[in-house]
Each structure stands twice: as C-alpha cells, then as structure tokens.
Amino acid sequence: MSKTPDRASARPHGRRRAVAPNRSALARAARKGTDRFGNRSAVVALSLGLLAVAGGGAAATANSADLARTASVTAPSASAAQSPSPLAQASSDARAAADKAAADKAAADKDAAAKAAADKAAADKAASDKDAAAKAAADKAAADKAASDKAAADKAAADQAAAATAKAAAAAQPVNDPAAAQAYAASRLSAFGWGQDQMSALVTLWNKESDWSTTATNASSGAYGIVQALPGSKMASVGADWQTNYKTQIDWGLDYIKKSYGSPANALAFHLAHNWY
Numbered sequence: 001m002s003k004t005p006d007r008a009s010a011r012p013h014g015r016r017r018a019v020a021p022n023r024s025a026l027a028r029a030a031r032k033g034t035d036r037f038g039n040r041s042a043v044v045a046l047s048l049g050l051l052a053v054a055g056g057g058a059a060a061t062a063n064s065a066d067l068a069r070t071a072s073v074t075a076p077s078a079s080a081a082q083s084p085s086p087l088a089q090a091s092s093d094a095r096a097a098a099d100k101a102a103a104d105k106a107a108a109d110k111d112a113a114a115k116a117a118a119d120k121a122a123a124d125k126a127a128s129d130k131d132a133a134a135k136a137a138a139d140k141a142a143a144d145k146a147a148s149d150k151a152a153a154d155k156a157a158a159d160q161a162a163a164a165t166a167k168a169a170a171a172a173q174p175v176n177d178p179a180a181a182q183a184y185a186a187s188r189l190s191a192f193g194w195g196q197d198q199m200s201a202l203v204t205l206w207n208k209e210s211d212w213s214t215t216a217t218n219a220s221s222g223a224y225g226i227v228q229a230l231p232g233s234k235m236a237s238v239g240a241d242w243q244t245n246y247k248t249q250i251d252w253g254l255d256y257i258k259k260s261y262g263s264p265a266n267a268l269a270f271h272l273a274h275n276w277y
Contacts, residue, residue, distance in 0.1 A: 035097070178212035181226060181246040188250065192258050202264035207269055214246045227253030 009099035084092070186199050210216035210230040217224050217232075224232025225242070226249045235252040242248045261267040261277070271277040 027192050176214050177246065181212050181214070181250060184247055185250050185254070188254055192254050194263060198264045201268040205268045205277065207262060208271065209277075212246075214244065214249060225249040227256065228258075229253070 024097070150166050181221060182203060185202060186196065189196060189198055189202075206212055206226055210226045212226050214226060215224075216226065218228060218230075221230055222232070223230040225235065226246060227235075229249075229252065232242065235249055238249035238252045238255075242252070257264055257267045257277075261270060267277050
C-alpha cells in the first residue's frame with residue numbers, strides 16, 4: 001500500500017487550521033469592538049462562546065487565553081474610561097470659579113462690615129468725647145457765673161453794710177455843731193476853686209443867716225438850715241438828709257454861691273447891701 005495519509009487522521013489537522021482564522025478574527029473583533037461605555041467585556045464573552053462551540057477543548061482554551069491577553073492589553077483603564085468630557089470639565093471649572101468668587105465676596109463683605117463697625121465705634125467715641133467736652137465747658141461756665149454772682153452779691157452786701165454804717169454814723173452826729181460845720185466848709189473851699197482867704201467872708205455871711213445852725217428856720221419866709229435855702233427842700237438835690245446833715249447843707253450852699261456870686265466875698269458884699277443873698 002502506498003503511504004497516502006489517511007483522510008480520517010488528517011481531518012483533525014484540517015479542523016484545527018479551519019479554527020485558527022476564526023480565532024484570529026475573533027481577537028481582532030475583540031480589539032475593535034467596544035460598547036458606548038468604553039468596555040470590551042461583551043465582545044470578549046461572545047468570542048469565547050463562539051470558540052467553545054466551534055472548536056471545543058484545547059482550541060477553545062487557547063483562544064480564550066489569547067482573547068484574555070488581547071482584552072488586558074487593549075482594554076482601557078477604569079480611570080481613563082471614566083475621565084470627564086471637555087464640557088463636564090468646563091462646567092466643573094465654572095462651578096469652582098463661582099465658588100471662589102462667592103468666597104471672595106463673602107470675605108470682602110466681612111471686611112467691609114468690620115471696617116464699618118470700627119468707623120461707627122470711632123464716630124461714637126468722637127461724639128461722646130465732644131459731648132463730654134461740651135458738658136465740661138458748660139459746667140465751668142456755670143461755676144464761673146456762680147462765682148461771679150456770689151462776688152457781686154458779696155460786694156452788694158458789703159456796700160449796703162457800708163452805707164448802713166455811714167448812715168448810722170451820720171445819725172449819731174450832732175444835728176447842730178457850728179464848729180464842725182465851719183471845719184467842714186473850710187475843707188471844701190478848694191473843691192470850688194477858692195483859697196482859704198474866702199473863709200472869713202463865708203463865716204460872716206452864714207453867721208448873719210443862721211449862726212451855722214443846721215436846724216435854723218426863718219419864721220416869716222420858711223428859709224431853712226445853715227445856708228437859709230428857700231425853700232429848704234432845694235437842698236434835697238444834694239442829699240435826702242438835708243434837714244439834719246450840715247455837710248449836705250454846706251455842699252449845696254457853696255454850689256449856690258459859686259453859681260450866683262462867684263465867691264463868698266461877693267456874696268457877703270451883696271448881703272451887706274441888701275440884707276439877703
């Protein structure tokens with residue numbers, strides 16, 4: 001017999017050669033196939049199922065290993081499959097920018113509120129200091145006025161007391177004291193521009209009129225006092241005590257002589273000629 005290969009023994013070899021292209025095709029399909037989520041698991045599972053049916057046994061095992069290696073090499077990582085799209089990234093960046101802007105605004109608002117509170121506190125303190133200064137000034141003014149009023153009241157009281165003392169002294173003075181009256185008249189001559197040479201004429205004149213008596217009264221005319229004023233009330237222009245105070249009477253009489261005659265000597269000459277002056 002010739003050594004022609006037995007067709008039965010060659011059939012398995014031919015079957016294996018027939019499977020090889022299918023395995024290669026399935027591997028290529030596994031490398032290319034992908035679902036919309038970026039996973040190749042469905043294609044790999046389908047390929048493994050086809051291999052088991054078509055070749056079975058060792059061929060299926062070899063094809064399974066080959067497909068597993070292909071899947072491990074070509075399948076993208078989970079992180080790469082889940083990486084965000086450009087639109088999602090832009091949205092995330094916009095949200096981050098908005099959050100930062102909101103945080104910055106909140107910080108700025110807080111700083112502005114703190115500054116406003118500090119400014120208000122400073123303004124309140126300034127107003128309080130101003131009010132305190134105004135109150136202090138008002139208190140000082142009131143104290144100064146009180147002191148001034150007291151000083152004025154004290155002076156008025158002192159003046160009143162002095163006046164009362166003078167009045168009491170005048171009241172104690174004898175109503176009729178010719179010597180004291182003549183001494184006072186001599187002390188007053190210079191006030192009217194005369195010298196002491198006029199004193200003798202004055203003494204003679206008023207001796208004839210009243211003998212230098214403060215209360216001398218002319219029974220027929222009503223003339224009164226040392227100077228015999230007619231009426232006696234004329235002397236009130238010098239002092240209200242004209243009825244009892246010789247000083248008041250003398251001051252009025254000297255002024256009358258000055259205005260009417262110019263000097264006591266001239267007044268005496270007129271009196272000697274007319275018996276009145």
